[in-house]
Structure formats: structure tokens, C-alpha cells
Amino acid sequence: MKRILRLLYRGWLFHLKSLTLSGFFIIVSVISPVIFASIAYLMFRAGARPGSLLFVAIGAGMMGIWSATLFGSGGAIQWQRWQGTLEYCIAAPPAFIWVILPLTMATATIGLYSLTSTLVWGWLFFDVPFELAHPAWFIIALPAAVLALGLLGLVLASTFVLYRNANALSNLLEYPVWLVTGLLTGLALLPGWTRPISWVLAPTWGVKALREAALGGDPAFPVAMSLALGIAYLVIGHYCLLYFEKLARERATLAIA
Amino acid sequence: MTSLRVFFVGGRMTYRALFYWLTPQIYIPSLLVAPIFQILLFAYIGRSAGLESDEFYVVGNALQYSAIPCLFAMTQMIGGERYQNTLSAILVSPARRIPLFFGRAVPVVANGAFVSAFSLAAGTAILGVEIPLSSVPPLALVIVVAAFSCTGLGLINAAVSLRVRENAVLTNVIFGFLLIFTGANVPLSELPGWMSAISEGLPFTHAIKAARRLTDGASLGSVAGLVGTEVLIGLCYAAAGYALLRFMEVQSRRHASLERS
Numbered sequence: 388m389k390r391i392l393r394l395l396y397r398g399w400l401f402h403l404k405s406l407t408l409s410g411f412f413i414i415v416s417v418i419s420p421v422i423f424a425s426i427a428y429l430m431f432r433a434g435a436r437p438g439s440l441l442f443v444a445i446g447a448g449m450m451g452i453w454s455a456t457l458f459g460s461g462g463a464i465q466w467q468r469w470q471g472t473l474e475y476c477i478a479a480p481p482a483f484i485w486v487i488l489p490l491t492m493a494t495a496t497i498g499l500y501s502l503t504s505t506l507v508w509g510w511l512f513f514d515v516p517f518e519l520a521h522p523a524w525f526i527i528a529l530p531a532a533v534l535a536l537g538l539l540g541l542v543l544a545s546t547f548v549l550y551r552n553a554n555a556l557s558n559l560l561e562y563p564v565w566l567v568t569g570l571l572t573g574l575a576l577l578p579g580w581t582r583p584i585s586w587v588l589a590p591t592w593g594v595k596a597l598r599e600a601a602l603g604g605d606p607a608f609p610v611a612m613s614l615a616l617g618i619a620y621l622v623i624g625h626y627c628l629l630y631f632e633k634l635a636r637e638r639a640t641l642a643i644a
Numbered sequence: 645m646t647s648l649r650v651f652f653v654g655g656r657m658t659y660r661a662l663f664y665w666l667t668p669q670i671y672i673p674s675l676l677v678a679p680i681f682q683i684l685l686f687a688y689i690g691r692s693a694g695l696e697s698d699e700f701y702v703v704g705n706a707l708q709y710s711a712i713p714c715l716f717a718m719t720q721m722i723g724g725e726r727y728q729n730t731l732s733a734i735l736v737s738p739a740r741r742i743p744l745f746f747g748r749a750v751p752v753v754a755n756g757a758f759v760s761a762f763s764l765a766a767g768t769a770i771l772g773v774e775i776p777l778s779s780v781p782p783l784a785l786v787i788v789v790a791a792f793s794c795t796g797l798g799l800i801n802a803a804v805s806l807r808v809r810e811n812a813v814l815t816n817v818i819f820g821f822l823l824i825f826t827g828a829n830v831p832l833s834e835l836p837g838w839m840s841a842i843s844e845g846l847p848f849t850h851a852i853k854a855a856r857r858l859t860d861g862a863s864l865g866s867v868a869g870l871v872g873t874e875v876l877i878g879l880c881y882a883a884a885g886y887a888l889l890r891f892m893e894v895q896s897r898r899h900a901s902l903e904r905s
Binding site: 410411413414418419422423425426427429430431432433434435436552554555556558559561562563565566571572573576577 | 667669670673677678681682684686688689692693695812816820823824829831835
């Protein structure tokens with residue numbers, strides 16, 4: 388157990404440093420959310436229903452966490468393949484899931500840059516106050532949201548690898564998830580049939596937990612939902628990875644992109 | 645005659661060669677489905693904020709999304725040659741540079757216009773926006789002009805790609821700035837003064853304004869000034885892009901940095 392925890396921590400730290408050096412991830416996690424946050428600030432400021440700008444800042448930050456997870460985790464296995472390290476990762480003594488999980492967790496953690504940047508940007512240029520209704524719950528909700536998204540990343544990593552053009556799939560899923568999970572819009576405005584989709588997606592509960600902790604409300608249920616979904620993603624990801632590994636060994640396609 | 649061949653045949657061949665990987669599995673999600681969700685996202689934010697009608701976001705985002713194919717493809721049309729190790733062979737050829745570079749822009753403009761037109765059609769159908777039938781031909785013209793104008797900016801970006809290593813990052817930033825500054829989602833009157841001043845010199849701003857008026861039933865004649873300004877902006881960017889490309893070419897020869905990635 389101690390060895391697994393050490394592997395998870397070291398792997399997470401290594402990938403976090405590695406991703407921080409990538410210009411692409413910096414734009415996905417810092418510049419892009421700031422751009423979307425600015426548009427949303429301007430829209431809400433000019434609109435007839437101004438709403439809370441802190442609501443927008445948190446939503447835009449979560450957009451960045453989702454994008455970083457989607458692009459980072461969606462291509463995680465393919466990336467190892469291109470780097471020529473996939474065989475080593477599979478052949479290493481620990482189960483493959485413990486090798487790939489730190490990477491998907493690191494991609495979600497990189498998204499924390501997003502939340503920080505949108506909150507600081509909003510505070511500096513749009514007078515968004517950063518006053519938390521439940522600071523302690525905010526500190527609990529933040530890692531819970533990142534953990535759930537990192538585990539969702541595990542599902543993305545293990546399923547996207549079966550699709551040859553994972554990047555195109557990532558491009559496809561960025562906007563719809565922003566929309567359906569209500570990151571910048573009220574969920575009540577969306578058609579009713581989108582509701583069940585939003586319930587099984589971690590960003591819905593992650594952003595709800597953060598908003599209720601920041602703006603007032605009861606964050607306990609969304610935090611619990613984030614954690615419960617995280618466990619479900621871990622189980623799904625585990626079986627998907629086993630299936631991928633079995634297929635790759637049977638067909639001898641491990642190193643074939 | 646040779647220049648015409650380089651312009652039309654060369655441009656088409658280069659596009660096919662450099663975008664051999666652009667299969668329907670990549671094209672459809674990235675360039676046909678993604679813009680529809682961009683339109684929906686901003687339309688719903690607009691509804692949440694109580695700002696503008698759905699029509700405002702459908703037109704603005706459909707036109708602005710052509711920045712993705714125009715900026716990325718134009719950059720790839722020049723920068724991609726370097727990664728294929730064919731750039732030096734092209735630049736030592738005696739072909740005239742204007743047909744060589746501008747011929748490559750023609751398929752890019754056509755693709756950008758197609759993406760915009762598709763997004764506009766899909767966005768109006770999904771959100772129930774009505775466009776008068778008489779406005780369709782002038783709207784098609786405005787869409788082509790907007791794609792041309794942005795391709796001019798793409799030419800500058802392509803020249804920069806000869807120097808900047810992570811050009812995709814820069815392209816994404818430009819896309820984001822266009823999303824804010826061109827009035828695609830925030831009315832220009834609601835932008836701070838310095839932002840609306842910058843928007844006057846950017847691709848899309850005038851085209852989006854013209855397209856919105858056409859959608860409201862205005863005639864082409866009444867938006868001719870806006871369309872003319874958009875064309876002029878496109879020509880300015882194209883000229884600046886061409887000059888920058890020639891400058892980079894000379895610099896690359898002088899410093900032997902042509903093949904350096």
C-alpha cells in the first residue's frame with residue numbers, strides 16, 4: 388500500500404511538473420479560461436440579469452479544469468505510445484492503472500491554474516469580490532472536484548485510446564460538457580433531457596460544490612456526489628484499462644498508433 | 645500562365661498534400677460539430693445574462709468560428725512545409741511568390757466559408773432563428789469576405805510560424821482575442837472604449853455587423869460600406885502577411901534557420 392501511495396505521489400508530481408512546461412497546457416488552463424471568463428463577465432455586466440460575477444469566475448475556472456483533463460487524459464495513453472514509453476509502463480511491476488492514474492490526476496490538478504487565474508483576473512479587472520460564505524467547505528470542495536475530474540480522466544484515457552483520433556474526440560466534447568454541466572449558464576435553462584447527462588458528469592457536482600461553498604448553500608451533497616462519482620469512474624476506468632491491455636496483448640498492437 | 649498554374653493548381657495540390665490527415669473522423673467533430681456547440685454555449689449564456697437574442701449569437705459565432713480553419717490552415721500551409729522538409733525546395737524554386745503564397749489561401753478561404761455557412765445553417769435550424777430567403781445570397785458573400793479577411797491574418801500568423809515554435813498556442817490565443825474583440829458575443833457598444841477601438845481594425849467585426857443587419861432584412865446595398873471595410877482590412881492583413889513572409893524568407897536564408905523547428 389505504501390509503495391502504491393508513493394508511486395501515485397511521485398508520478399503525480401512528475402507529470403504536474405512536466406505538464407507545467409507545456410505551452411499548450413498553459414493556454415488551455417490559464418489563457419483560455421481567462422478569455423471565456425472575460426466574455427462572460429462582460430455579458431453578465433451588460434445584461435438585464437447581471438447575476439454574480441463570482442458565479443461566473445468559478446464556472447470559468449471549472450471550464451479550464453475540464454479542458455485540461457479532457458485534452459491531457461484523453462490523449463494520455465496515445466501520448467505514452469508516441470513517446471515510446473507505453474511498453475515500459477505496461478511491463479512495470481505495478482498494475483497499469485497505478486501508472487496512468489497519476490497522469491490523469493495531474494491533468495486535472497493543472498486545471499487549478501484555471502480557477503486561480505479566473506478568480507485573480509476577475510478580482511483585478513472586473514471587481515469580483517472573493518468572499519467565501521463557507522471557506523472550510525471551499526477547501527474541502529476543491530480537492531474533491533479535482534479528484535473526481537482526475538478519475539473521470541482515467542475513464543477518458545482508457546476509452547479514448549480505442550478511438551484513433553482522440554484529439555478530434557476531445558475537440559468535440561469540450562463545449563458540450565461546458566454547456567450541459569451548467570458551468571456558465573443556469574442548468575434550469577437547459578432542456579430537461581440534458582439533466583440526467585449532467586448528473587453523471589463530475590464537473591456538474593464539482594462546480595456546484597464550489598459555488599455553494601463560495602456563495603452560500605449546502606455544499607455537503609455535491610461534495611459527496613463528486614466523491615461517489617469518483618469511485619464509480621475508478622471502477623469503470625479499471626475495467627476499461629484491463630480490456631485495453633488484453634486487446635493490445637492479444638493483437639500485438641501495443642506500440643502501434 | 646505559369647503563375648496561374650502555381651496559383652490554382654499549386655494551391656489546391658498543396659492543400660490536399662498538407663491536409664492528407666484531415667479525414668471525416670477529424671473534420672466533422674472539429675469543424676462542423678464544435679461550432680454548433682460554441683453557438684449554443686453563448687446563446688445560453690446570453691439567455692442567462694438576459695443580453696441579446698439567439699440570432700445575435702448564431703450570426704456572431706458562426707462567422708467567427710471560421711477563424712479556426714482560416715488561422716490554423718493558413719499557418720499549416722506554410723509551417724507544415726517545414727515539418728515535411730519541403731519548404732527549402734519550394735523557396736529555391738523560381739516560382740513567383742505572390743501566386744505561390746496566395747494560391748494556398750484560396751482553399752483555406754473556401755473551407756473557412758463552408759464551415760461558417762454550415763454553422764449558420766445548423767445554428768438557425770436548432771435555435772429556430774429565421775433568416776429571410778432574400779438575405780441568403782448577400783449573407784453568403786459576407787461569409788466569404790469574412791473568411792478572406794481572417795485568412796489575411798492567417799498569412800501573418802503563418803509568417804510568424806517560421807520563427808515561433810509553438811504556433812498552435814499563439815493561434816489559440818488569437819482565436820480567443822477575436823472571440824472577445826469582434827463583437828461576436830458582446831455588443832461593441834458594451835465593450836470598453838479601447839477594446840471597441842481595436843475591434844475596428846480586426847477581421848470579422850464589420851462582417852458580423854453586416855451579417856446581423858442582413859439577417860434583420862437589410863439589403864446588400866445598405867451594408868456595402870461594412871463589407872467594403874472588411875475587404876479592405878483583409879487586403880491590409882494579406883499585404884502585411886506577404887511582406888512578413890518575404891522578410892522571414894530573407895532572414896531564414898541569411899541565418900540558415902529555414903529548417904530549424
